Amino acid sequence: MAEESFDGKAAIGFQKTTLMDYPGKVASIIFFPFCNMRCPWCHNGDLILGRNAAGAKALTPLDEALSSVAKRRKALGGVVLSGGEAALYPRLPELISFIKRQGLAVKLDTNGTTPDLLESILSSRETRPDYVAMDLKIAPARYAELLPKTDEGGHPLGSKIAGLVERSAAIVRASGVEHEFRSLRLPEPYFTEADVEALRPLAGGSVWNFRPLVRGKCLDPAWNQ
Ligand code: SF4
Structure with missing residues (x-):
């Protein structure tokens, strides 16, 4: 039988090996460009x-990255789909299914703005990631602060974003898939105890990890101070 390939020309960032991004597994990591948020502290x-890719020298065609994964699949436990925002990649369900057919586990990193997509991929064995890591950034009511502004001054997600994130968190919690929520410990006034309390219901009883802010490559240079 001919070896299956994925005809994907999308330009992505690719890191062949990571020991840090998929708990308990040696993995490759794919960084999809673009994101519908513009968090000022974003280090990507x-x-x-x-324009470029974190942890990689340059953007790579997706199909080349997947050939590399296929060649090394016996040494890998999984593939992390990250970004930017991986859920914005239009062929994500197909891609997850392709990677799973290689016998590899899939971890999806997401900012939680696409609940319909999450619900859809989590409802089918073929497209269900084996692990989901979802960001909880600031209190839901403040999420709109993170959206890029359009020329018209608004953003298509606008005031809907808090509801999208809350719905995604509920979908992830109920999915039965191994998952974690993640927050950056940002300095006040961006992330306060009030934000933690407002986010607590979204995390529910799930694993909720806090990480320190990495300064040096923040989208808004003021955050590097
Ligand atoms: S931190 Fe994550 S959600 Fe925020 S802009 Fe960067 S990639 Fe997007």
């Missing part, structure tokens, strides 16, 4: 603007 600024 070039990537979300589609």
